Amino acid sequence: MAEPCSLYLTEMITQIRRKKLSPLNLMESVLKRIDSLDPLIQAWVTIDRKAIQEEAARHADEISRGKMRGPLHGIPIGVKDIFYTAGMKTTAGSKVMENFIPPFDSTAVHRLKKAGAIVLGKTATTEFAHADPAPTRNPWNLDHTPGGSSSGSAAAVATCMCPAALGSQTGGSVLRPAAYCGVVGLKPTYGRISRHGVFPFSWTLDHVGFFTRSVADAAILLGVLAGHDPQDLSTAQEPVPDYNRSGKLARKPLRIGVVRAFYQQNSEEQVWSHTEKIMAKLEKAGARILEVKMPPSFAAVQDAHRIIMRAEGAAFHEKLFEKNLAKYRPKLRDLIETGLLIPGVDYLRAQKIKRLFRRHMEAVMKNYDCLLTPATSSPAPPGLSSTGNPWFQVPWSLSGLPTINLPSGMSQEGLPLGIQLIGTAFGEGKLLTVARWCEKVLQVSCSPRVGLSPINKQGY
């Protein structure tokens, strides 16, 4: 039998419900995996073994008494270290916050716990979710970056140290590490998941997202996390559908729009030829692959994103920065120092471009069931000093449209490649349905039991 830690989230849920797996055994297996791998990977910054073992025992005991807290009862989940966890250190990957213990749970963590999940520990993040790297390494090749900013969460899920983990994305901080580490990464629509109790970076761009090893697992987690939160007024009142039920598509064949503009010319050659192969496979399986004409505002997207991120980042850090100058690392320091100089009118113009681009994309999306691009311009680059290039993910952080990374194959260097599917605003249900179909067609799984496996490759 497979090690419990290497089960999919959905499998863990079923086995726990059927009493074939105890939360205690699951926790043991997970901790054993962490013990053997994390000294190399460095995905975790805080794990309170005593507390979580007690917690797992409590969950096991409840099951024996017939009590289930919710769909995630007894499942250990990783949490990026920018989410407030009551009573547990939350450092945001920064010396400035090294001793900060939040007095309450972020809404996302609260919802996980309410659904029965056990917060396994906090995963490594770049400094305040910007670009100064975490110590985490890419599990497929320890000399390569795992991507960022949600570095630890992506690497932990890729190596079965946990079945799922929370992340966040302001530029490309969920989709890029998901692609580099070969896991599923979902960034839902702006306003879909509450950010209450999450360290802000740039609040009109910040999204909560997460990592799993299958689309079905992502649907489970989204169902738990999505919904309006009065503590975060940017969350929408939109109803939350049942994501676990794979909806039928109204339109057949599936219409997938491929974005060539910008993506083709900025991709490594092997990335674009891989993407062409993926398109051919999907077409052969019955989808219509259509070329998307991007709106004129697309050309202004990268600049607008940089200006908003820098101005809001500087505004959030300004006072903290004055008091803790020496504790800030160089990339965030540079962001703050340049952010402080951005004129208000430039910021407002960038926000205008953002609104325009979102409106333009709404019109474009009417013609497709989803859009497709390569998730990243290259596989995970060598070195740990940079977390890679966010260009390919940025347009969807700016537009707020939901995106998902699907592992789609391997590079020449033996590193994962991924495709990025983009859905309509609050259309995560359809996006997940399309993603399930693509996952089935591509048959590239990030499970360590099905070929693509950092575990096997590294000989752990």
Place this chain on the structure above:
Amino acid sequence: MAEPCSLYLTEMITQIRRKKLSPLNLMESVLKRIDSLDPLIQAWVTIDRKAIQEEAARHADEISRGKMRGPLHGIPIGVKDIFYTAGMKTTAGSKVMENFIPPFDSTAVHRLKKAGAIVLGKTATTEFAHADPAPTRNPWNLDHTPGGSSSGSAAAVATCMCPAALGSQTGGSVLRPAAYCGVVGLKPTYGRISRHGVFPFSWTLDHVGFFTRSVADAAILLGVLAGHDPQDLSTAQEPVPDYNRSGKLARKPLRIGVVRAFYQQNSEEQVWSHTEKIMAKLEKAGARILEVKMPPSFAAVQDAHRIIMRAEGAAFHEKLFEKNLAKYRPKLRDLIETGLLIPGVDYLRAQKIKRLFRRHMEAVMKNYDCLLTPATSSPAPPGLSSTGNPWFQVPWSLSGLPTINLPSGMSQEGLPLGIQLIGTAFGEGKLLTVARWCEKVLQVSCSPRVGLSPINKQGY
């Protein structure tokens, strides 16, 4: 019998419905009034006599055939010249726009027309609703300002050239001219009335408002204008109650909170002593007058407002300004030039103060049915080079809370004084109920038939 033009809006509605007054006779009376007064007052910039006479004839004809378009059937209404009117010049009081003919109606104008109103004409505004004065004069003393930016609308209603007129407020552009001209002025909650098709000044502060001569008249107009508009996503989905029905107050006696802080020290002596008298009257009539402790964020309100208004104003005008430098007047030019220099972080800090102040005020308002302040620091000042000081109205533009001006008496110079009542967010129903009660107690009417009359005083 009174001249039709000097009837209240509610009276016009009743008489037209009962066929005691024809839209044609009403229009004749109104145009006669304009002919006799406007050469002095200069409230109007565009009136298309032929078109509106034809329109009135059509409305009259429809009535004779038993057709009523809506509650405002056949009523002539004034429209500030920053609202788009399809096919009718909309200059925003600026040389830059002197030949601009909008291709569609602003939502507010569209709603008026749908309710059966006739757009009588466009009223004078300061340049782009900022501070460079319109030619309009105060009907109580032609050497004094009528206030701004909605100068023409306030003066036209005060002199019965129309029963009601649209205005807008970014700082104090509805409440101040209402107070200076002795009419009722309502600025509803931010997000209550659509701004689609209105020239923006500072879009996170801009409100559509209007002028009438009684609270009952204001309730009618609000009912027509309020509600969500998909074309202006800042408009709330909040349901629109029936404002015409005077709701009962849950709590008796009425609790009125008086804001002394800032207001007392910045009022002319006669203004504050007048306010004290008003408080005494209201108390004698049964209200409880309580002192309000303002939150700490109140101290930052004026600065935050100025920064937001300047940055957004500059952002809106930047390109237009480059191309039309010589056409801009000095006050708006100064606003744009300084606005261009405001750092993004200062703007973002100001927006943070705005959110904080609104949240603080929500807590404060729980203890009162409404707040009360003098509407302006002085009666209309002499001279036409300035439209007066917006300080007293600014906190409620920043907070987005609804406010109404009630004419409350006369100054030593024989100019109107007003009190400003402030309600809770989307609590216009209650605010109007309280205002109706105060109006009854104070018995100060702005009708030319009941004493306070610019018409009589000037000997027109």
